[in-house]
Amino acid sequence: MTERAYALDDIIRKHLRLKSYSKRNPETIIEKGNLPLENNCPESAAYFRGASNSITQALELLNAYDNDAALRIIDQALGENPKMTGLHYGRAIALARLGRTVEAVDALKLLLSESPQHEKACTLLEEIAADPTTNLIKEADTAFHSKEFHRAFKLINKAKSMKHPAQDIDYIRAKCFLELNEPGAAREALKEELRYHPSNDKAKMLLDRIRSEHTQMASVKIRSAEFQELYQIVMPYTMLSEDRLYSLFAIAKRVCLKNISGNIVECGVAAGGSTALLAAVVRKYSRIPRKIYAFDSFQGMPEPTERDRHDGRTAEESGWGEGTCSAREDSLMEICRKLNVQDLVIPVKGYFEKTLPASQVEIGAIALLHMDGDWYESTRSVLNCLYSSIQRDGFIQVDDYGFWEGCRDAVHEFEMQHGIKFAMNKIDGTGVWFVKPEGHASYEIETA
């Protein structure tokens, strides 16, 4: 969990009290006082036993941290009897723990409208409502509805920089992208939302809508059956275009078939799709043992600087600030397991500026470097630290060269500082690849 999430969890824990205490006293979480308690009526008594079971079950699940299951039970009980307003307290706790703080606030408000004397609900509401992420999401939603999309982006990015993946942040971000006619970016934002909140139905529906309305995004361009087989598996785990992924695939295959020695390094992993694809090629084609080093904060992008601009707009105004592109390390390992390549991948968590210098010796020679860190500072750090380790005839692919001005500047500054010129090959409007100049590009990359 992130620091912010821990802080919120402390608040909730305070309200849950100790596990054993809560177990003996379910009503400390979900007030029994709100149940219909006409005990001399047998139907009510049976009903109460059923409700009491739900409460006990929900409580056990909350104590076991199975918040999804607790929420399901509570929602079911509330569906059967909406009068059990006391259940909204447990519901709010589950929702807040799941990062759905806006809904948690709504649940507590509902409870307090029926039971204004519910002191614990009052305190919890004050504490959750004071959570800056909750307020930023609300403000961003208001900005979205007032069609102030760039302002909404700024607010969302502020919320994302708190590294507390609250529900709906990326959903609102996606809606802004769509309004600005950027369906590809909207799709990526929704994938990010669903990585953290897989049960967000609004996000699922919007993603389905985008996919059905923009079928060209899913149309297959590359005819290589071997690539397509891999691509279909890694697609949900990557932000890369089909062309850029294919370029990586073809370069990695060439590295293996030409037996260029060295490891493969990826700086900028996110959910792990491109890393796993590289590892799958190594598994199939490498004649020598190689590893794939996967560097990422696994907490999303670091803070951008003024240099990180797209079409003249800052990163934040463009919807891509600190904390965006985030995915947990688990996601990388999940896709690696699907391709059975987990033994080839070495994840290195942390910011490049620290992790790269510390790993340089261990990595040794590099045959292929995939630079996918977007920002000026990130690109600069990677080049400064790893360029000298790239083998003669080794390859470099820069994912964001055509998109982010800062990334492009960092590459050009490096060329100037070292008196070299990279012979760039354009992949699509965004990515480029080149061979380390000393080795010169003596062969063509396989075309589809």
Ligand SMILES: C[S@@+](CC[C@H](N)C(=O)[O-])C[C@H]1O[C@@H](n2cnc3c(N)ncnc32)[C@H](O)[C@@H]1O
């Ligand atoms: C565009 S995403 C990578 C996409 C990925 N290759 C894929 O297949 O979808 C950029 C990633 O770079 C990481 N990143 C950028 N700058 C970084 C830095 N200085 N240190 C660590 N990670 C960084 C971010 O955390 C983010 O996950």
